[in-house]
Amino acid sequence: MLAERLPGLLPALTAKESLEVTAVHSVAGTLPQEQPLVTRPPYCAPHHSATMAALIGGGTGLPRPGAVSVAHHGVLFLDEAAECSGKVMDAMRQPLESGHVVVARANGMMRMPARFLLVLAANPCPCGRHGMRGVDCECRPSSVRRYRARLSGPLMDRIDLRVTVQPLARSELAALYGSAESTATVAARVLAARERAAARLADTPWTTNNEVPGHALRTRWPLASGALVQAEEDMDRGLLTARGLDRVLRVAWTVADLAGRDRPAAADVRCALEMRTGIRRGIPEARNDQGGSGHDRSRYVGSSFQRDGHQGGAG
Ligand SMILES: [Zn+2]
Numbered sequence: 001m002l003a004e005r006l007p008g009l010l011p012a013l014t015a016k017e018s019l020e021v022t023a024v025h026s027v028a029g030t031l032p033q034e035q036p037l038v039t040r041p042p043y044c045a046p047h048h049s050a051t052m053a054a055l056i057g058g059g060t061g062l063p064r065p066g067a068v069s070v071a072h073h074g075v076l077f078l079d080e081a082a083e084c085s086g087k088v089m090d091a092m093r094q095p096l097e098s099g100h101v102v103v104a105r106a107n108g109m110m111r112m113p114a115r116f117l118l119v120l121a122a123n124p125c126p127c128g129r130h131g132m133r134g135v136d137c138e139c140r141p142s143s144v145r146r147y148r149a150r151l152s153g154p155l156m157d158r159i160d161l162r163v164t165v166q167p168l169a170r171s172e173l174a175a176l177y178g179s180a181e182s183t184a185t186v187a188a189r190v191l192a193a194r195e196r197a198a199a200r201l202a203d204t205p206w207t208t209n210n211e212v213p214g215h216a217l218r219t220r221w222p223l224a225s226g227a228l229v230q231a232e233e234d235m236d237r238g239l240l241t242a243r244g245l246d247r248v249l250r251v252a253w254t255v256a257d258l259a260g261r262d263r264p265a266a267a268d269v270r271c272a273l274e275m276r277t278g279i280r281r282g283i284p285e286a287r288n289d290q291g292g293s294g295h296d297r298s299r300y301v302g303s304s305f306q307r308d309g310h311q312g313g314a315g
Contacts, residue, residue, distance in 0.1 A: 003077040003119040007041045008183045011191050017073045028065045042074035048083040056091050058103045063110045068095045071116035081120035082150045096158050160247050161275045193257035209253040214246035227266045248272045
């Protein structure tokens, strides 16, 4: 439910993005007849039993774009991600890094664009109740560990925001109806953050924080002294990889852009670290506790912002 709202928070596609997305959907046969030009970020939510061809692309006969390409410049949502085949999940690492997929055929290769914002949702354990308020989990610790390990490793290193979502009581849900922000309000904030980043990056080849290579990010836009202390401590303790540090930096810039700050303060880096590692850093609770459906079970939600991704969605 939260993932479905995400495309609505993202800015409209630029003319160039619009043409790319329309071309992919035309080849995939998913272009709506009444809408010859796709102008909004697409949303694609394949089932967790999706095959390699359905997710990555290919198939028999004429190769077809997979979900990673259909979600180009939009959102790819995988529910019950821990149930997906490990092979299929690992195959997503290539498009996550490069923004495209290459499908090899007997008579040649086909390259398709695949820059998407990846959202994964998974239960915390096989019974779905581990860590939930007021209910007991029936799973053995070893099976909880095994279940979570299905999502660990190199793929998870590319996931920037990891959020535990508690189911809401009816009274909490009712309270939210009165105070919740509309999609339009949040979308306006995301657009302002995107414009702020684009203005800062005006004389570079990039327009979003997420496109900026790690080296440029670290050297061209230095943070205030001391802002990275906690991130460096995390690296020393083995909680953060070098790739992870770059990704934390990108998220910290987006947090600062959303708040209208010129550059990330220590609290913005802490916010990014908290969302990546799940370890509390003294950030006010309300900031990470937005939304959620009363009908959803406790979820372990992750999202990955690619090098051309829609980082502004991190609000
Ligand atoms: Zn359980």
